[in-house]
Amino acid sequence: MPPDKPLAAMAGIHKHFGGVEVLRDVRFEVFGGEVHVLAGENGAGKSTLIKILAGVYCDFQGTIEIDGRRVRPRSPIEARAMGVAVIHQELSLVPSMSVADNLFLGQPLTNRGLVRDGEHRRQARTLLGQLGIEPDVNRAVEDLPIGTRQLVEIAKALRHDARVIVMDEPTSALTAPEVERLFALIQCLKAQGRAIVYITHKMEEIERIADRITVLRDGLWVGTAPARELPTPKLIQWMIGREVESQFPRHQPRPGPVLLRVEDFSVFDGSRRGRPLVDRVSLSVRSGEILGIGGLQGSGASELLMGLFGGYGRLAQGRAWLDETPLAIRSPRHAIRRGIALLTNDRKATGLVLSMSIVANATMADLARLSPGGWRRPRGEWAAAARLGRALNLRAASLGMEAGELSGGNQQKVALAKWLQTDPRLLLLDEPTRGVDVGAKHEIYELMNQWTSRGIGIILITSEMPELLAMSDRIVVMHRGRVTSQLSREEATADRVLEAAMGKQMENLAT
């Protein structure tokens, strides 16, 4: 049972950006020993609220109490000193520095001005040991798997003895075993009486770990309730303000002729040594069909799509046909010209140019067509972006806004808009709903239905099993670069997919 006094309490929080009010009279309380999920669609104000708590924004109205004391953190460092630590989606570690150096960055242990490296390493080992991992603390953070990096980040929070630990979509890049390890750790932190504020878009995670849930919508506080009083349908209703009939609305597909056929397709890593990233994969997609690719991290699915799209240049080899004409793709330019589009799995790193406007992003892949003779037609671009924005239900104050100012779901829509503008025949979607809120997810599913009904073929990669099972007409499962199973919609179950993803070869490999 949580104690009666909250560890951290925020009340009457208002916050403006320019003339736009993003938080209005929001309250939020978190007790020691609980996992408090902060839920809401993208743009609901979750991140802003957390940034206020963490001292990133200090120009707000309202009050913050930590341990019953009125505080007003003016910088992340001050907030950390008050016991609030935030583990961001983008980790705040210095990639080239060692684990130990990262843990003591900013407040090194010193002896007469000299940094005590040995002591750093010893304490780092102890700290990480408490989290149940034993990495080499001398290794550079960039050499560690992403899941371990996350744990290092948590260790950093513990080193500052943070009592309120905020985790902002911590599992978005983790593999299944890593997620398990993280959840075990969260239980352990809970038991120590710390408060965990957890932000996620994954319903299954909320069901698993939430003790209490606070929902925000459009900058307003919708409600706070214990998790058991808030089953998924009701939660979704709170979040988007209306009921959703079905979470995954896949229509009856009407597959047409074979659109893409791939035989013996391989992708080698840069050094050309070792195992290929994609190893002699053969598959086909029909027009109007969604082909799902399942697999764990390192399955090579993303590399397969990137290779088909020409992103690997000459490192990708194999035969492919689009519409029964041979496909020799050496660069994304070729691919786009042939009507292939690739939505990458990381919109910030490889999808969007965050410093450019929505219009510029949405038209980036189709500039050649939109600019006859090389000269741009700003009005035409604006019209195209507006049309796409309406089709995708994009929510933005202006199409001239920088993409970086949008929420995650709207950013994803801009990335999608960019590809729709090219009028593709084949859409390669790599994690199209990653970091996207429930409402926007639903919209993206509906869009996928629309596109397939127009005869577009889709290859879908997703790490969310329900999404894969529900949206795919056919599923191919990959493990370490190879296809281990092909399943029809009826055959596919979570168990079967998972088995194949873990490397169990299936007999029925015939298409």
Place this chain on the structure above:
Amino acid sequence: MNTSERTPLRAIATSLGSPAGRALVALLLVLVLGGVVNAEGACFKLGPHRGMLRQAAVCGIRACGMTLVIITGGIDLAVGSVLALVAVSFSLMTIHWAWSAWLAAPLALAIGAACGGVSGTLAARLRLQPFIATLAMMVFARGMAKWVSGGQKISTAVQNADGTYRYVDVPGVFRAIDSRIFGDNLSVVTLIFLACAALTWIALARHRWGRELYAIGGNEEAARLSGVPVVWAKTLAYVVCGVLVAVAGICQAAQEQQGDPEAGMGYELTAIAIVVIGGTNLMGGRGGIGLTLIGTLTIGYLDKILSVNAVPEAGRLVLTGIIIVAAVLTQKRRRW
């Protein structure tokens, strides 16, 4: 709603928040400085303004080229020495060999383009860091300038085979470039600068290639995966920068009536300063020629004010440093 209150005051405040607005504030501050420290009224005469426009023109042309490169997230350290190489070559062709300007000018531009092409190829295709690629070009072009000129200025005093000198006339093209029009009020170099700025502005704002440069500077991988011809567009940025530097080199030679192999020392830094004061982001992806135009005026006026007041060199360096920092601080994007 707050957003609906559109008072004039708020409109001004909003426009001051834009990069161009902030760049203008810096320029305005420098102008106010000139009004206060006006060297016995000299700043209110036409002369200093006219002179400033002429002097700033050559810096501005270089800065336009630098803007293109910086928008891609690169940098071109070779602008000063390529300028010297072009100035020397152009003087050699027009003064010593008495070639027609119609032949010499395209050749001089081609030299600039070639230098830019090499830098661009190193930076874009071979993926050298732009800093290193253009550093190499900076040293190389300076060496070429000295080699071509034999270490001497190429002037109207031409050395005969026996070591004596004969004097030739200043070529007509030099006089044409260094003349003024509109009742002696506007230097031709200023016009050339405005033309260069207009062309680069059109390319950046209205041509596909310009948009591609912003995309590359903002996120090169995303640009590549969106079908932007990254290598080509980037190389072209360096080539165009080289051509603009060549234009500046021709103007400089015309104004000095000679080609000096030592010309342009430190010009890369002034060019970067102009671009940055304008508000173009050194990390790439943000900025523009309009900003560089304002930056050119800011630096130009600052220079002029210090010069008219005959401030000693030491004081000028200190003041310029302070004002660069102040200007860039007013530029700083507020983060949220």
Place this chain on the structure above:
Amino acid sequence: MVRRHFTFLWILAIALFVGCSSGDKDATRAAGKARDFYTIGMSQCNLGEPWRVQMNADLKAAADKHPNIEIVFKDAQNDTLKQRAHVEEFVSAGVDLLIISPKEAAPLTEPVAKAVDAGIPVIVLDRAVQGDNYTCFIGADNKLIGKAAGAWLAKKLGDKGKVVELKGLMTSIPGHDRHSGFLEGIAGSGLEVIFEADMKWLEPDARKEMDSALARFDTIDAVYAHNDPGAHGAYLAAKAAGREKDIVFVGIDALPQEGVAYVAQGILSATFQYPTGGAEAIDTALRILAGEEVPKKIVLGSRLFTADNVKQGGEPL
């Protein structure tokens, strides 16, 4: 990452290779030693200035007249440590005589002294070293030249007028001497310096400063620039303002292709030669090698070039 490192190493390797090979060649050439053939080492501090390029050219021209001497040139590229190394290389190569135009006095005093101790006569050109452990110093006097320029200008303008002074770097000794000498030269006359500015020896800067002076003062009678390019830049500025006819332009250095050319073309009214001493250095070197006594210090005379005498090669001051 790896590829980038490789590229960098390549550049480094090539640079080292080029550097080494040129050094070797100098050394082997300097090794040939015979009684009727002398090798002279010449350490130039910086070939980036036309005046110093001229100095080397003068040395070479003078040496070419004597088939029994050969000069090996080294350029320290404005780097004191490099010049020091060059002197040491010359000593170890065993040249018969060393000519040095040092970048700075203090750091090069000791290497010069070591050369003298090793039995190599040393002629110091233009800039001095400290103490007296060298064979002969040859140089001109900037202060005298500045004074002569001041006196000439006072006479030319009839003892009254407004002067703009465009200075070289005031942190450099020549700039300082040319300034103070000029003030001495105009002392007592009615000449008045109304505007002075650092143009850093650079023509574009001189033109900029002159633009400002022209904007500020309606009457300017003369421009005194610390070097000829400076005077030329000022002329171009005045010409652009249509005021070049009213102004007397005076420069210093009188290099054949700069100051002398400008006087011949009617751009400058006068230029004062700052002699390189190249010919004198070879003369002196031959006397030293022949075993004659030479004076410890030779002050070079300057020459004045005006429109009247430029055809005859100027006249000595």
